Every structure is written in C-alpha cells, then in structure tokens.
Amino acid sequence: MPETDPSSWLGQRVEPGQGASLSLTISESYAGDHITVPMHVWRGRDEGPVVAITAAVHGDEINGTGAIRHIIREQPLEITAGTLVLVPVVNILGFERHTRYLPDRRDLNRSFPGTKEGSLASRMASGFFRKVIKRCDYCIDLHTAAVRRTNFPNVRADMRDERLAAFARAFGAELIVAGVGPKGSLRNAACKAGCATLILEAGEVWKVEPTVVEYAVRGIRNCLRFLGMTPGEPEEPAYRIETDATKWVRAHHGGFLEFHVAPGDIVESDEPIATNADLVGQEQNIIRAPRDGIVLGMTTMPSVAPGDPVCHIAFPRAATLRRAEIAVDALRDHSLHERVRADLARSIRVTQESP
Numbered sequence: 001m002p003e004t005d006p007s008s009w010l011g012q013r014v015e016p017g018q019g020a021s022l023s024l025t026i027s028e029s030y031a032g033d034h035i036t037v038p039m040h041v042w043r044g045r046d047e048g049p050v051v052a053i054t055a056a057v058h059g060d061e062i063n064g065t066g067a068i069r070h071i072i073r074e075q076p077l078e079i080t081a082g083t084l085v086l087v088p089v090v091n092i093l094g095f096e097r098h099t100r101y102l103p104d105r106r107d108l109n110r111s112f113p114g115t116k117e118g119s120l121a122s123r124m125a126s127g128f129f130r131k132v133i134k135r136c137d138y139c140i141d142l143h144t145a146a147v148r149r150t151n152f153p154n155v156r157a158d159m160r161d162e163r164l165a166a167f168a169r170a171f172g173a174e175l176i177v178a179g180v181g182p183k184g185s186l187r188n189a190a191c192k193a194g195c196a197t198l199i200l201e202a203g204e205v206w207k208v209e210p211t212v213v214e215y216a217v218r219g220i221r222n223c224l225r226f227l228g229m230t231p232g233e234p235e236e237p238a239y240r241i242e243t244d245a246t247k248w249v250r251a252h253h254g255g256f257l258e259f260h261v262a263p264g265d266i267v268e269s270d271e272p273i274a275t276n277a278d279l280v281g282q283e284q285n286i287i288r289a290p291r292d293g294i295v296l297g298m299t300t301m302p303s304v305a306p307g308d309p310v311c312h313i314a315f316p317r318a319a320t321l322r323r324a325e326i327a328v329d330a331l332r333d334h335s336l337h338e339r340v341r342a343d344l345a346r347s348i349r350v351t352q353e354s355p
Ligand SMILES: [Zn+2]
Pocket: 058, 061, 143, 144
C-alpha cells in the first residue's frame, strides 16, 4: 500500500515547511548490497498538490539531473504550498554505467507500472511507481535526445487531457508535441494512474548543458506557479506550437553530412537540411525539408548510412508557424530561446548550402 500520511515519506517524517533527503531501496546489486534511489522531498507550509520532478529514467540522460541538483542545492524556488519530490536519477543502475538501459538490457522507461514479481526492470519500475508516483498529482519527467542526437527543448504530453494540457501549457515551452507516449513509459503509466505527467525533451546525453538546465528550471518554476506552490505567475513563451505531426527525415545514401539547419530553426518546404557527400567531397545528394516546419531534433553525427535519422521536424499549421517566425524575429539574442538555440547549434557545424 502506498503511504497516505502526507508527512510520511519512505518511513521518514517530513513536516510542513521542511525538506528532507531520503533514499528508496529499489533493488540489490550482484554483490548483494542495497541499491537505492536518492530523493529530496520538500514541503510547503500550506496544503497543495504533490509534484514529482524526475530525471534519468534513461540513465545517460542527465541534463535533468543537473536541473534537479540545481533546485536542491541553490533553492531557486520557494515552496510555500504542496510537496515537491525531486528525483535526480530514477534509473540508478543505468546511470552507474552511463547507459540508457538496465543491466538486464531492458529499458526502464518501457517497464512502468511494473510488477513485484517481474524482471529486474519491472520490479524497479514497480517499486518507484508504488512508493512515489502513485502519491503524486503531477509529474515532470526530464529527458534528452538519444545518443548522437540533440533536441530543441520540447514538452510532450497528452493534450486531450484538459488537466494535463493546462499544466503542459503552463511550463511555457514554445514547442509541445501532443501524444500519450510509448506503452510502459513513466508518463503513459503515470497518466493512467491519475498522475498528470509531461516530459521535457532537451539537449543531449552525457551532458549538463547550462541553457538546457535554465530552460528546465524555468519550466518547472512556471508549472509550480501555475499550481500555486510557489509565488508568482507563469511566464508565457514568445510563441506556442502544439502539434502531433512530426517526422524524422532520413538519409538516402551513406556519406558525410554538412548541416544547413540547427535545432529550433524554422524551415520551409524543400529547404536544404544537409548536403550528403563522400569523404573527398563529391556530393551525393541534398536532404530537403518535406514541408514547412520547425526542427525539433537532429543527429549530431555527420556520418550516415541509408535510413539513418538526420532531422526530426514538427509540422504545425501554416498560420501557427508564420506567427512563430514573426515572434522569433522579434526575440533578442540574450533571450533564453535564442541562447539555447545558439548553444545546441555548437554541437554541429552549420554551413550555407554550396551554390
Ligand atoms: Zn529519455
């Protein structure tokens, strides 16, 4: 049974107005030692919702770990109501090995809600789900792109659920990709259990990127403001794109790419995304945008084989995209949107298409 006393977390007392670091025993190592997930529970003085912020469900996606550590250590938020449950690393076994997966090669983020009698992944998922997620009203689960890719920050949530849609909009991300998430993912299972969960996809694996951390912390603060857990009003994004239409544009030939766009760029139909050439520069073909859209994510690896993903593009309605374009043109270089765009573009070499 999940604990129901709001002052009792993993058998420890956390009174209103207090914070406590706790650990959840989630498995045992090959040597027979306990494996624990460290957490920090922070309660406001007033009653309010219970919100989990989770990271590294994929053990190599540690940008969110950086964001949560920043919140725990620097306390940029004042929690006046409700309970904030901060979990810097959910997949502690993957994290220990710098990998997405568990030692049994399963994906923890396809194993929720899990079972007590199942595989290692299923048992770990079940322990975390029962002890933490089932007690939460909301969850923000922080992810990055998979290895060798990067993502412009985008929120993903089931926008048909009104409660979740309002929470997702409050985050203040310019880009929201609508959907329920894969079966077995934390967000899919949590939503089914009544915990309204969104994910943030931002940046790369194996890094804590400063502007991505800033973006995540701003979004978390906005969501907590929306719920009345911290003072102030959520900040509005410069533009808002919500769509469920996205597509990975793939390489048709093997070769070495020169990129002509970067994450967050708005692209027109037929615009060159990358030039694919052989190693001595002989052009094979130009990869083009299939429609007008915005670059959600990209490969950071210039060498490709046929079928390799190159660029993940979202396709909002034409009018929405035009409004976004006008809003971006009006943004100053020091805005977080432009700084995160500039930072992510540093992982790739972007050139003009050769005439
Ligand atoms: Zn992930």
